[in-house]
Amino acid sequence: MRPNGCASVANSSVANFLRVVALVLIAYYGGADKIEGPLHDLTGIALFIVAVLMMLLCDGLISLCARKAIPVRTERGFKWAGPYPKRGERARPAR
Numbered sequence: 001m002r003p004n005g006c007a008s009v010a011n012s013s014v015a016n017f018l019r020v021v022a023l024v025l026i027a028y029y030g031g032a033d034k035i036e037g038p039l040h041d042l043t044g045i046a047l048f049i050v051a052v053l054m055m056l057l058c059d060g061l062i063s064l065c066a067r068k069a070i071p072v073r074t075e076r077g078f079k080w081a082g083p084y085p086k087r088g089e090r091a092r093p094a095r
Contacts, residue, residue: 011051011054011055011058012051014054015047015050015051015054016047018047018050019043019044019046019047022043022046023035023040023043026039026043
């Protein structure tokens with residue numbers, strides 16, 4: 001299980017903030033009547049796309065960070081081993 005649940009809350013907040021900023025700029029430069037109707041719906045679709053892309057980006061970053069430190073059980077408890085072995089290499093046993 002990857003710990004990206006809390007990151008999705010931040011992603012949705014940032015994406016919603018960007019949608020509000022876009023709607024404010026459209027209303028400022030095009031008039032308040034422009035933000036009603038299809039343009040409002042299109043910003044909602046764009047919000048969804050941006051939020052999903054940000055969530056995938058955060059998931060990739062969390063995966064990269066998780067590869068650098070792997071917990072390994074020893075007689076004394078857990079220790080942190082190095083990165084995953086590359087393809088074709090054998091994993092080194094924990095000491």
